Amino acid sequence: MTHQSTPLKTKETLLVTAVALGILLNPLNTTMISVALVRLQEEFHLTFADVTWLISTYYLVSAIGQPLLGKWSDLFGCKKVFMIGLLLVTVSSALAPLSPSFGWLIGFRIIQAFGSSALFPAGMGIIRNRITAHQAKALVIISIFSSTSAAFGPSLGGLLLHYGDWPLIFLCNFPFIIASFLLAWRLFPSDPKPSPGGKARMDWGGVALFSAAIFVWLLFFLELAEGFSPWLLVLSAALSLVLYRYELDRSEPFINVGFLKKNMNVTLIYAQYILTNMAFYSIMFGVPSYLQQAQGMDPQKTGLVMLSIAGFSVLVTPIVGRWIERSGSRPSLIVGTASVVAGSMLMLIIRDQTSVVVIFLVLCVLGIANGFNNLGMQTALYDFVSKEETGIASGLFMTSRFIGTILSSSLLAALFGQTITTGNMHSMAWVCAALGLVMFVLTLRLPRAA
Template sequence: MRAIRKETLLIAAVALGTLLNPLNTTMISVALTRLQEDFHLTFADVSWLISTYYLASAIAQPVMGKLSDLFGRKRVFMLGLFLVTLSSCLAPLSPGFGWLIGFRIIQAVGSSSLYPAGMGMIRSQITTNQARALGILSVFSGTSAALGPSLGGFLVHYGDWPLIFLFNFPFILASFVLAWRLFPKDAARGGPKPEMDWWGVLFFSVMIFMWLLFFLSFENGIQWWMMAVSIVLTFGFYRFELRKSKPFIDMTFLRKNRNVRLIYSGFILINIVFYSIIFGIPSYLMRVQHMDTQQAGIIMLSVAGFGVLTTPLVSRWIDRSGSKPALLLGASAFVAGTLLLLFIQDGMNPFVLFAILSVLGISNGVSNLGSQTALYDYVSKEETGIASGMFMTSRFMGTILSSSLLAALFGKNITTEHLHSMAWICAVISVVLVLLVAALPRAGRENAV
């Protein structure tokens, strides 16, 4: 009984830390108008707060994951909490907008340390019913992302934008106390000093930066030269890492392990659909359905609430039957949910809107947990940090693509017709997701190729 209680508290320590990144990803979106007023900026200027956070997180996730594999999970987890604390203290005091962007980047790096280091700790300390542990983490990360806009609106209304940063402290403190007491001490490393492929990190950072610039260009028309440069950099990075004896990202492993590539690709698609809903639907509800922020927030709770209700049940199912059946269900529910968006019309009953979005909430909860558990079927415990970091980089690639999609569809005007266009695109993406999941084998690691 005591061991179960310790495992539960250890999961809580990781969960409270890992929610900080998705929470701060979405919570800031509702504060952009106030930040424009305070710093006298255009919307394009202030949107860099979101873009730079995406960029820093996409790069930092695998980097901090690799560092946690090399130097210890507890060290990197505690470092991450310190960086989030530092940024949350200083951001409200920013003397200018450039300073605020800098503190947000520090926050992104710190919060990006927590998921890969925490997942490594979970996998090393909890050896039975791991799907249930991952289910709890999925609830915290998925719910915090979905609740971010509603929670951010409440905080801005009652305390202005600095409260968004100060809101992090209860989670930081609780996670710090639990992690300090429960995480086992990192083992002393003998032999030669661990090597980090810093040239690989730099190459990877430039490559990701170029891809994200290309995605962000969609609003003003596709910049084909950016795509060409991004492809060349990707091929160059692949060849560069193949020649390394101790690479930052083991390209030989990725080349041989088709299943991990499928999981990363599928997770990108999941997040394109999910974040298109999270960022697109609230604006549609307020501008077209003429709801206030409170009403839109309540409607959006369907996405978070049904994800929470679904995840514990799915975790038990995965423990019994594996991750593939759950992934198939989640992907199929995404197809159904996005097609149901086509039935939305002006002046629609809020209860019907709530019901439609609840299908997407269920599909996201099932797909997130299924993707996480499927990944670890094909990754050793020693590779958990870098694999988890790349997993979350896939998430941010999907997030950037969703924002590019919304900019192209909603950039000048939001109408029900534009919503239907988004629904069709997301439905096609969901069908591709179903095909990717179907290509995965039913069993686990022994089938990795």
């Protein structure tokens, strides 16, 4: 099956760029802070456990905020939610460098996480409503910005720390914010008037239960590094069951569990995306620490080596977009998940004295896998979601991403908690290979393109 390849119109390209510049703020700020943790320990006189709350709270707020703000996009208008999100990121990025204490810094990070969580679901709603033909091309641009900005985060953060200090990690958001705001203000269509009773139709009970369940699951996974907590597991499972039963009886639920129950393709896509991000973030956070502590690389050299993942993700994404437009998402995901298995197994050849070139080439395979999987997962989701459900579906999609990230943190804490050795890194590689194999099996059940 082939399609005539037609480029996006100039106005459509600028509209997609406005969305993409906003969307990158969340994943970029997720990983960019990681290289500043040691510096922040010194600044605020903290332990490493204390400073990691900057990461954990960002994950938690993003996991809850994505579906919540996706629902608000559906109810109150995508443009309005997108612009408010940019405003919140602006305020937090301006005030965070002035934080008088660590508690204030966490507060500004929470505002930043909530604001940036609005940009993906609202932005995807704009694209799906305004670009009716060649959406795969639009998603290529989105994927390049969203999936690779997380990979570029550690390298950019290291560069900013080298030439300045940790406040630059917040201030560097402003070029992206300004460009996205100006383009969105000019190009986004006006929102339709909210339907009567929109606020009343918001399922606040579902929001509260979902937030509680996500929070307790986060505590459970973070506690795994210290030991298994049966009561947290029981409480997490109980809250999840209560949430399921409550939402199943709602006419307009916050989490449409009835839809997920009926459409197992969407549910399994979310599950696969959790596994994808668990493997990706384990590598993104684990490998730099390994390179510095076990291989003795300095931060600048480590950042350059890690660019292999981001660089190859960018290189393959346009190719993947054209392939998906012709053949659907399934072939792309088959290659992507197989590449996760291959790249993870290749990590086993890395030893204490392995050359930088070999390490770089191994990580290139994982960069290729990232490019195939991210765009493939996005397009696969929208094959099974109506335009009216784009906001909440996009929000849950990104919540799946953060659940995967939380799981990767638990894995790394368990493997690297005491010491970081080549043996620990090989154990991580085996886990990632197993995750890739499960992802490959889940991909095979996707329907073939007609």
